[in-house]
Amino acid sequence: MSGRAGAAVGVFDSGIGGLTVVRELIKVLPEEPIVYLGDTARVPYGNKSRETVVKFSTENVLFLLQHDVKLVIVACHTASSFALPFLERHFKHPILGVIEPGVEMALEVTRSGRIGVIGTQATVGSGAYPHSFAHRNRSVRLTQAACPLFVPLVEEGLPNDPVAREMARRYLRPFTAARVDTLILGCTHYPLLKRTISEVMGPKVRLIDSARQVALKAKVILGEMDLAAGRGRGRGGGNGSSAPRRFYVTDEPRHFEALSVRFLGRRLGDVSRVDVAKV
Numbered sequence: 001m002s003g004r005a006g007a008a009v010g011v012f013d014s015g016i017g018g019l020t021v022v023r024e025l026i027k028v029l030p031e032e033p034i035v036y037l038g039d040t041a042r043v044p045y046g047n048k049s050r051e052t053v054v055k056f057s058t059e060n061v062l063f064l065l066q067h068d069v070k071l072v073i074v075a076c077h078t079a080s081s082f083a084l085p086f087l088e089r090h091f092k093h094p095i096l097g098v099i100e101p102g103v104e105m106a107l108e109v110t111r112s113g114r115i116g117v118i119g120t121q122a123t124v125g126s127g128a129y130p131h132s133f134a135h136r137n138r139s140v141r142l143t144q145a146a147c148p149l150f151v152p153l154v155e156e157g158l159p160n161d162p163v164a165r166e167m168a169r170r171y172l173r174p175f176t177a178a179r180v181d182t183l184i185l186g187c188t189h190y191p192l193l194k195r196t197i198s199e200v201m202g203p204k205v206r207l208i209d210s211a212r213q214v215a216l217k218a219k220v221i222l223g224e225m226d227l228a229a230g231r232g233r234g235r236g237g238g239n240g241s242s243a244p245r246r247f248y249v250t251d252e253p254r255h256f257e258a259l260s261v262r263f264l265g266r267r268l269g270d271v272s273r274v275d276v277a278k279v
């Protein structure tokens with residue numbers, strides 16, 4: 001296994017939002033090479049059917065596997081909700097989704113057992129979160145709601161705008177009514193709305209940033225499998241500041257490059273266009 005330690009961590013998302021996961025991966029695992037695929041030609045996934053999302057996700061994984069990845073992270077909550085069980089059955093590679101890490105953390109921090117989940121229509125409709133809680137045999141009182149306008153608000157650069165606050169007030173009403181003490185941010189874009197969501201929910205409600213949790217989980221998995229960067233090379237892996245990171249998109253890269261500042265804190269300038277359907 002250690003021979004593969006030099007391989008990259010593969011990450012895919014429906015588009016740009018998965019960069020919130022990359023941002024946390026860079027913080028938690030700075031030495032890891034990363035290959036990122038954003039399916040910008042077919043975004044959004046959040047309003048598509050299970051069959052379609054499974055098909056797209058399979059193509060995305062096949063693309064990443066061509067790039068010698070040792071772990072695939074499904075950064076997209078919609079893809080994790082709809083496609084993860086299928087991907088786990090069909091690929092031998094370790095594949096990590098974003099649902100479980102968020103659920104685990106929510107169970108760890110909730111005191112009242114009243115937990116909320118926000119996500120895309122598809123994520124909420126899929127039943128992936130209720131299933132995951134039920135699977136753990138933990139009786140929680142779960143409240144879910146889709147927040148479809150949050151994604152465009154973030155992409156338009158308005159996460160702290162009064163418009164976002166007004167939408168948050170409307171979307172989050174069921175959660176204040178249910179008196180949740182923990183709210184899972186079940187979509188790639190929502191970590192960028194933390195301030196606004198927290199203002200509406202109040203300081204006592206704990207927000208679970210799935211991007212952070214999945215990065216921490218990736219660290220555990222790579223450690224357990226003896227696949228962490230630097231392992232195969234013995235000592236002297238360096239501090240990882242120059243770990244190679246490659247970014248691919250399925251539509252023209254300019255829009256993605258411009259938006260990357262918001263998600264990653266710096267502008268990516270070397271994004272390549274690929275056709276994953278041809279893989």
Ligand code: DGL
Binds near residue numbers: 013015075188
């Ligand atoms: N990446 C998606 C998710 O996390 C949000 C954007 C989309 O609908 O494709 O569910």
